[in-house]
Structures are given as C-alpha cells and as structure tokens.
Amino acid sequence: MKNSILLFGLAALLSVTNTLSQTQAERQVITANYDQQALTVLEDELRQDFETNQRIAFEMAAQKGWETHMILPNGGNALLVGVFDDGTPKYYTTDNREGAITTRTDRVHTGGVAGLDLNGENMIGGVWDGGRVRDTHNLLEDRTTQIDNPGSISNHSTHVSGTMVGSASQVNGQAKGMAPMAELLTYDFGADEPEMTNAAANGLLISNHSYGIASSNVPLWYIGYYDSNARNIDRIVYNAPYYLPICSAGNDRQSGENPADGGYDYLTDKSVAKNNIVVAATFEVLEYEDASDVFMSSFSSWGPTDDGRIKPDISAKGVNMYSASGGSNASYTNMSGTSMATPNVSGSLLLLQQHYNDLNGEYMLASTLRALALHTADEAGFAPGPDYRFGWGLLNTQRAAQVISQDGTESMIITETLDANDVYTYTFKADGTQDIFATIAWTDPAANPLPGGNEDVATPSLVNDLDLRISQDGGVTFLPWVLDVATPTAGATTGDNVVDNVEKIEINAPEVGDYIVRVSHKGQLLVNDSQVFSLVIEGISSEGFIVSTTNANVLTCPELQTATFNIDVTFDEGFDDTVVLTFDAAPEGTTASIVPSSVTETATAVLTIEGIDVLAFGSYPIVITATGTSQITNTYVSLEITDDIQVGLVELDSPSNNSQNRPIDGLELEWELASNATLGYEYEVALEDTFDTVVITGTTLELTTILSGLSYETEYFWRVRGVNECSSGTYDGFRRFITEAELATNDNQIQSLMVYPNPANAQVTIESPGSTLERISVYSITGVLLLEKAVSANQVTIDVSGFATGTYFVKATTKNASSVIQVLKN
Structure with a gap:
C-alpha cells in the first residue's frame, strides 16, 4: 500500500470542515502535542516489518501451498499476513459469529429519552476489516471513504460499517447504526498497524477492528500472550494519546483449542493489548434491570491474559445483528460475532466524544474515554465487579453521556499528570444518598514481550503501576476490584491491583462526610518520569468547592531547606463565598505559611515549609483545612525527609556502541530521561572501559551534550548518571566509539570519483563509476561532521540547500577505499 494513497484519502475526508465537530482546527488541537517525528518513524518501522513478514509468508505459501486469501463460509475473510517463529502461517481472520437498544445508544440519538441529539454529525471514525466496503450501499449514504484499494467487496466489512454508522432512513430504521450521521475512513486489514499510526497522527479518534488471529492458528502457549502486535497497539496509542482502537475479543470459546481452562483463556493478538478496548458479544437486552438480564453468547472468547x-x-x-451486506446497494443480513459487537461499541464511543466536545470545546484523551466507558458499564455476570467474561459489564452509552453532562456537579472527569514520587489527592463530600464510584485509567507505555514458548507466564506487562485508593476522612480505606488469574471462575474481590491500567472502586451506601481520592504509584515511572492519568468520580455532593493537590506527598532532602505543596481550590459554577485555608501545625522547628490564605474564586494556594534541615528523617503529616460558610473540607499532605531518593538508571542512546569514524569536534552524546534526576546528569569520557583516565567530565540539565577537542583515530568510552539533592545515581554500563582519521583532501584512493556540481547551490552528486559507494560524509572546514548517510549505489545525490555559503569536505567511502573532495557551497 502506498503512503501517497493513504495520505490522499485522509486529506479527502479530513478536509471536511463544518461547525459541529472535528474541524481542521480541532484536529490540529488533537495532534498539537503529538511527536509527529516519532509517529512517522513508528509508521515506517511497522510498515517495513509488515511488508517483510508478508513477503516471507507469500514466498513460503508458494512453496507449501498455503492460501494467501480466503473467503470464509460465514461471509468473513482471512488474509495471510506473516509467519510465526515456528514457521506456521499467520492469518488475520474476521470475527463473525439490534445493538443500540442493548447499549442504550438509541437513547442519546435525536428523539431519544436522554434529551440529547447525538448522531455523529461530522465525526470521523475508522474501520479496518477484511476487504472493500460497498460504499455505495443505501445504508451508508456515501459517508465512507475507502483509503486503500482492496480487490473485492466484503460482506463483513460492509456489515461492520453499517453497524457503526448506518443511516436511520433505510428499512424503517431497522439497520440504523450507532452513529448514523458519522463518516468513516475504511481500510482492509493488511498493513493495519502502520496505517493506524498514520491515521492517528492525522487526528483520528476511534477505529474499529473486528478481526484477529484465531486460536487454531497459534500454539497453545501463544493464547493470552502479550505479543508484538499487542505491543504495537500500545506503542501507537502511547504516541497518539487521543486515539482509541476498539478490538473484537474473538469467537473461539467453543473451538476446543484450550480445553484445560474450561472456556477461559482464549484471547490473542490485539485483544491482549493494554491501551485499547476489547469487546465481548452478548445477546440483545431489551430492558436492563440487573446483571441477570445479560446473557453471554456461546462463542465470545474469554480472558484472562497471561498476566491476569x-x-x-x-x-x-x-x-x-441486522445490517448491510455487500451483495447489492439494498441487501441486508443478520450476522453474529464479536465482530458485530465491536462496531456497536465503536460507534457509541464516537457519540461520547461528540458530546464531550459539544460541552467542553475539546475531545477526551483515549484514557479518559476508556475510563468513562468502563466506569459506567452496567453490571453483568454472576458476581459484583468485573470478570474475565463480560469485562467491566454491558456498555451503557446513556449513563456515560449523563456523567459528561453532570461533570463538575454530581460527577467529575479529571485528567492529571502524576510525577515521580508525587501523590494526587482529591477531597469531596458524600451526602449518604448516592453510592460512590471512582475509576482511573492511563495509557501505559508498551512493554516488551517475554520470550515465547511457555504457557501462562504471569509476569505483568504493566510498566507504570498507579494505585487508586479512597479513604473516609479519619476512617477506612477502600481498595479497587481485583481478579485472580489462577482462579478465573472466581468472582472479583478488592485489593492491590498490580496488572491492570484501569482500576475501579465502588462504595455502596457511604456514610455522610469527606472522602479523599488518592492516586500514587509503585516503583519508578519508567517513561518521562511521569504518567498522565484519567479519573472519573460519581457520588459527589459538593456544597460549592472542591480541594485537590497533585503533590500530596513531598519526598525531599534536608539540604533543600524548603518544601512546598500546591493546593487547588475549585469553585462550582455560580458559587460565591470566601474560602479560608489553614493548616494544623508545621513540623517542630520549622516555619510555615499558606499563600493566599483565603480565596474567593478558583485558585491555587501554596503551603511553604521552611527550615526543614532541622528535621530528622521520617514522615510529617499535615492537615490543610478549607473553610467556607457552609462547608469544611480537610486535605491531607505529608512531608517525607530522606537522604535516599534513588536516581533511576540512565539509558544511553547515541552514538551507538562500537561506532566508528566519529568526529573529533561536535560529537553529540544523547541519553534517556532518568527518574529523580532533579539536578541533571554527570557524564564522563575516558580512554579505557575502567574509566581510570577520564579526559572529559561535566554536568548538564539536558539529555545531550556536545564533545569537542577529541583526538583523531582514538578509542573512547562514555557513561552518564543522574544526580539529585540527596545522592548520585549509578553508572549503568558504558559505550565505546572510535574517532575519525585525520582528513586529507588529496586522498584519491577511489578511482574516477566525481563530485558535481562544484560549486553547488542545492544538491551535490557523488559518482563512482567503478565501485559501489557505502557511505557519504560531509564535514565543515573545521572538521565537524554535518551529514552522514549509509548508501549502496554508484551514484548518490545529497541535499545541501540548508548549508551556509562556504567550504566543505565530502568524504566518499567504498568497501576498500575512501576519498575526500573539497566542495564550495554558493
């Protein structure tokens, strides 16, 4: 698939701009903080991986007689996409086997009982599936755009698209989709991961994936295993945090491939990822009253993942599910499968994004939407809480939309960033008449797959382990739901969840009083020293203001002398009062103040404690009290004095180990962020790996430094560690490089080498008629390496348009020779 086709298709549909939703300006807001370079690199990597794997698979198919594409008896499709490590073929298979009533999505449509008019107007979703969508179908009203060029129309793809966005105007509304006025970008599922990366980089919010890898296509150990496909989904979402893929669970429960687990443990591929939503299939529920109304289908694949x-x-x-089929523009059919349940969810969540944007002028992060959907799901299954069959329950679009509508009054939707060693707290009142529900979700960094071949290895794939707790002021602490991977048939209990990147706490019939939500983390936050999280809370009875803090636990060293806490006081709309802020007592021997000490509108007050150098090591709790005319709210913070704030290890990036021909001036060293390195980084460059002879040392707050004054053709070793006020970190290994040989402009070892034009304006061509060029390097007149390019050709053209006017040296290298030619840049 050509990038130009993909980009043209995106431009064709994403250029649609109206006044309601997903205008060009709004898409720019969605992607404003994306690292577009990282997404481009990821897309290229995933595309190259797919093309290589599929090429190998097709070559083996020709040898072994494998089918490369199959139309399945149930109307679905299967496509050969690669080969597993054991040499077996890897197929993507569609997951075949009146959804709006069951999910209560019909209630938020125009004329629905929720009083909302959410139909997906100008919203854009994505569908990856097993073939071409019949985009001329009456049900789709020309609201789909096929981005790639599949060979044939697919019943399955057309049915999925109709379920997601089918019009209300056809067949008396019997095939009406979840978002009946939304538009779709549609793709076949070949090269899905690079295409998803590209679409996400261009502002796509939600995509549907009603396919996967059948359990019959993999060895037993692979079921439940966090593989490279699951990792890739997590990488894409982490780099594009507004983008949420919705994936089918699969239909393998009765396949008999894993008989020892009693119907559990049948998830594979994308359904094992952390940052997506995976959908199970139920029968229709006409009127939900309690969990007994929800019946599981006979085919839907159950969890758990290997790590539980x-x-x-x-x-x-x-x-x-009744929807369009691909036979003609007026053909319809019933289909069953998690394939059909998944667009039910995808289209519904697109409406929730529309509703949130209508009220707030911005869209939800994927973690927020995921938290909201799971938070508001209706109970299903034989026991309270989540399970490995229904997940968190039956989607309830109406309740989710209500939580959005009541945000800031009876509910709160919060997005915050938790920094290393910090604790976030949020204090609210409960009046005793409403149950309390709180759900946290975060987009977790991708984990590395474990070595394959072993069944049910329970090592967590979770990278950043956040913890959600709710404490009654002066009373009990409530814990989130947890499941036991060793006993998947057991009901949920409460405890410390160490595997999921979503946690939920439920407090039934709470006592009247203050409750404190607390978000903390275990260990290190391994990427960027922080983690964005989304929090949804219901059961709030605010009398006018709410108090929260993002640094309820300050871990510090006495050498700093001063510690500060930021206290956020948020006023409800229309609240008019003065809130006075006080604290119980500063630690003995210190002085403290809170500024401002009273607020009349939403504001942040700062509690400052000075003279902490007199304190012994340990924890010092402080109670901050916010007092209004009719409301008193306590917030608890803690000052922890230590001499052991451990600095995380530094991962070295560039230059790579054992690299050669490095410049003697202008060589850039680069490394990754380390946790708790608040004073920056110390680096050393030595002449031996024991670092006995250190020739360069320094400290920087950046993640890079420039070396100069190195010697030609010399072996060097370098290392970096983080430092903070308490301690210095540990050097975690080193890297080696060798500097370049001294340049000689009369080197003519490559016969007949030509460099032209010279002088040059925009481009320079290097040509070696008698040998293959392997590397081209451009140096400044002072010997600084400006450009280096690995090649494999007799002729290479490089862009020098960005170079300043002056003299440069171009060094050409073949397998056995090299030459340097002086070039003038106009």
Whole structure:
C-alpha cells in the first residue's frame, strides 16, 4: 500500500470542515502535542516489518501451498499476513459469529429519552476489516471513504460499517447504526498497524477492528500472550494519546483449542493489548434491570491474559445483528460475532466524544474515554465487579453521556499528570444518598514481550503501576476490584491491583462526610518520569468547592531547606463565598505559611515549609483545612525527609556502541530521561572501559551534550548518571566509539570519483563509476561532521540547500577505499 494513497484519502475526508465537530482546527488541537517525528518513524518501522513478514509468508505459501486469501463460509475473510517463529502461517481472520437498544445508544440519538441529539454529525471514525466496503450501499449514504484499494467487496466489512454508522432512513430504521450521521475512513486489514499510526497522527479518534488471529492458528502457549502486535497497539496509542482502537475479543470459546481452562483463556493478538478496548458479544437486552438480564453468547472468547489483566474490557450485543451486506446497494443480513459487537461499541464511543466536545470545546484523551466507558458499564455476570467474561459489564452509552453532562456537579472527569514520587489527592463530600464510584485509567507505555514458548507466564506487562485508593476522612480505606488469574471462575474481590491500567472502586451506601481520592504509584515511572492519568468520580455532593493537590506527598532532602505543596481550590459554577485555608501545625522547628490564605474564586494556594534541615528523617503529616460558610473540607499532605531518593538508571542512546569514524569536534552524546534526576546528569569520557583516565567530565540539565577537542583515530568510552539533592545515581554500563582519521583532501584512493556540481547551490552528486559507494560524509572546514548517510549505489545525490555559503569536505567511502573532495557551497 502506498503512503501517497493513504495520505490522499485522509486529506479527502479530513478536509471536511463544518461547525459541529472535528474541524481542521480541532484536529490540529488533537495532534498539537503529538511527536509527529516519532509517529512517522513508528509508521515506517511497522510498515517495513509488515511488508517483510508478508513477503516471507507469500514466498513460503508458494512453496507449501498455503492460501494467501480466503473467503470464509460465514461471509468473513482471512488474509495471510506473516509467519510465526515456528514457521506456521499467520492469518488475520474476521470475527463473525439490534445493538443500540442493548447499549442504550438509541437513547442519546435525536428523539431519544436522554434529551440529547447525538448522531455523529461530522465525526470521523475508522474501520479496518477484511476487504472493500460497498460504499455505495443505501445504508451508508456515501459517508465512507475507502483509503486503500482492496480487490473485492466484503460482506463483513460492509456489515461492520453499517453497524457503526448506518443511516436511520433505510428499512424503517431497522439497520440504523450507532452513529448514523458519522463518516468513516475504511481500510482492509493488511498493513493495519502502520496505517493506524498514520491515521492517528492525522487526528483520528476511534477505529474499529473486528478481526484477529484465531486460536487454531497459534500454539497453545501463544493464547493470552502479550505479543508484538499487542505491543504495537500500545506503542501507537502511547504516541497518539487521543486515539482509541476498539478490538473484537474473538469467537473461539467453543473451538476446543484450550480445553484445560474450561472456556477461559482464549484471547490473542490485539485483544491482549493494554491501551485499547476489547469487546465481548452478548445477546440483545431489551430492558436492563440487573446483571441477570445479560446473557453471554456461546462463542465470545474469554480472558484472562497471561498476566491476569481484565480482558475483554466491555460487552455489547453481537448476536443476530441486522445490517448491510455487500451483495447489492439494498441487501441486508443478520450476522453474529464479536465482530458485530465491536462496531456497536465503536460507534457509541464516537457519540461520547461528540458530546464531550459539544460541552467542553475539546475531545477526551483515549484514557479518559476508556475510563468513562468502563466506569459506567452496567453490571453483568454472576458476581459484583468485573470478570474475565463480560469485562467491566454491558456498555451503557446513556449513563456515560449523563456523567459528561453532570461533570463538575454530581460527577467529575479529571485528567492529571502524576510525577515521580508525587501523590494526587482529591477531597469531596458524600451526602449518604448516592453510592460512590471512582475509576482511573492511563495509557501505559508498551512493554516488551517475554520470550515465547511457555504457557501462562504471569509476569505483568504493566510498566507504570498507579494505585487508586479512597479513604473516609479519619476512617477506612477502600481498595479497587481485583481478579485472580489462577482462579478465573472466581468472582472479583478488592485489593492491590498490580496488572491492570484501569482500576475501579465502588462504595455502596457511604456514610455522610469527606472522602479523599488518592492516586500514587509503585516503583519508578519508567517513561518521562511521569504518567498522565484519567479519573472519573460519581457520588459527589459538593456544597460549592472542591480541594485537590497533585503533590500530596513531598519526598525531599534536608539540604533543600524548603518544601512546598500546591493546593487547588475549585469553585462550582455560580458559587460565591470566601474560602479560608489553614493548616494544623508545621513540623517542630520549622516555619510555615499558606499563600493566599483565603480565596474567593478558583485558585491555587501554596503551603511553604521552611527550615526543614532541622528535621530528622521520617514522615510529617499535615492537615490543610478549607473553610467556607457552609462547608469544611480537610486535605491531607505529608512531608517525607530522606537522604535516599534513588536516581533511576540512565539509558544511553547515541552514538551507538562500537561506532566508528566519529568526529573529533561536535560529537553529540544523547541519553534517556532518568527518574529523580532533579539536578541533571554527570557524564564522563575516558580512554579505557575502567574509566581510570577520564579526559572529559561535566554536568548538564539536558539529555545531550556536545564533545569537542577529541583526538583523531582514538578509542573512547562514555557513561552518564543522574544526580539529585540527596545522592548520585549509578553508572549503568558504558559505550565505546572510535574517532575519525585525520582528513586529507588529496586522498584519491577511489578511482574516477566525481563530485558535481562544484560549486553547488542545492544538491551535490557523488559518482563512482567503478565501485559501489557505502557511505557519504560531509564535514565543515573545521572538521565537524554535518551529514552522514549509509548508501549502496554508484551514484548518490545529497541535499545541501540548508548549508551556509562556504567550504566543505565530502568524504566518499567504498568497501576498500575512501576519498575526500573539497566542495564550495554558493
């Protein structure tokens, strides 16, 4: 698939701009903080991986007689996409086997009982599936754009698209989709991961994936295993944090491939990822009253993942879904499968993004949407809490939309960043008439797959382990739901969840009083020293203001002398009062103040404690009290004095180990962020790996430094460690490089080498008629390496348009020779 085709298709649809949703300006806001370079690199990597793997698979198919593409008896498709490590073929297979009523999505449509008018107007979703969508179908009203060029129309793809966005105007509304006025970008599922990366980079919010790898296509150990495909999904979402893929759980429960687990443990591929939503299929629920109304389909694949995460995430109707088929522009059919349940969820969540944007002028992060959907799901299954069959329950679009509508009054939707060693707290009142529900979700960094070949290895794939707790002021602490991977049939209990990147706490019939939500983390936050999280809370009875803090636990060293806490006081709309802020007592021997000491509107006050150098090591709790005319709220913070704030290890990036021909001036060393390195980084460059002879040393706050004054053709070793006020970190290994040989402009070892034009304006061509060029290097007149390019050709053209006017040296290298030619740049 050509990038130009993909980009043209995106431009064709994403250029649609109206006044309601997903205008060009809004898409720019979605992607404003994306690292577009990182996404481009990721897309290229995933595309190259796919093309290489599929090429190998097709070569083996020709030898072994494998089918490369199959139309399945149930109307679905299978495509050969690669080969597993053991040499077996890897197929993507569609997951075949009146959804809006079951998920209560019909209630938020125009004329629905929720009083909302959410139909997906100007919203854009994505569908990856097993073939071409019949985009001329009456049900789709020309609201789909096929981005790539699949060979044939697919019943499955057309049915999925109709379920997601089918019009209300056809067949008396019997085939009405979840978002009946939304538009779709549609793709076949070949090269899905690079295409998803590209679409996400261009502002796509939600995509549907009703396919996967059948359990019959993999060895037993692979079921439940966090593989490279699951990792890639997590990488894409982490780099594009507004983008949420919705994936089918699969239909393998009755396949008999894993008989020892009693129907559990049948998830594979994308359904084992952390940052997506995985959908199970149920029968229709006409009127939900309690969990006994929800019946699981006979085919829907159950979890858990090998590490015990709660997958599938959520359930929706997937039995006898009536929608468009690909036979003609007016053909319809019933289909069953998690394939049908998944667009039920995808289209519904697109409406929730529309509703949130209508009210707030911005879209939710994927973690926020995921938290909201799982938080508001209706109970399903035989016991309270989540399970490995229904996930968190049956999707309830109406309740999710209500939480959005009540945000800031009876509910709160919060997005915050938790920094290393910090604790976030949020204090609210409960009036005793409403249950309390709180759900946290975060987009976790991708984990590395474990070595394959072993069944059910329970090592967590979780990278950043956040913890959600709720404490009654002066009373009990409530813990989130947890499941036991060793006993998947057991009901959920409460405890410390160490595997999921979503946690939920439920407090039934709470006592009247203050409750404190607390978010903390275990160990190190391994990427960027921080973690963005989304929090949804219901059961709030605010009398006018709410108090929160992002640094409830300050871990510090006495050498700093001073510690500060930021206290956020948020006023409800229309609240008019003066809130006075006080604290119980500063630690003995210190002085403290809070500024401002009273607020009349939403504001941040700062509690400052000075003279902490007199304190012994240990924890010092402080109670901050916010007092209004009719409301008193306590917030608890803690000052912890230590001499051991451990600095994380530094991962070295560039130059790579054992690299050669490095410049003697202008060589850039680069490394990754280390946790708790608050004073920056110390680096050393030595002449031996024991670092006995250190020739360069320094300290910087940056993640890079420039070396100069090195010697020609010399072996060097370098290392970096982080430092903070308490201690210095540990050097975690080193890297080696060798500097370049001294340049000689009369070197003519490459016969007949030509460099032209010279002088040059925009481009320079290097040509070696008698040998293959392997590397081209451009140096400044002072010997600084400006450009280096690995090649494999007799002729290479390089862009020098960005170079300043002056003299440069171009060094050409073949397998056995090299030459340097002086070039003038006009």
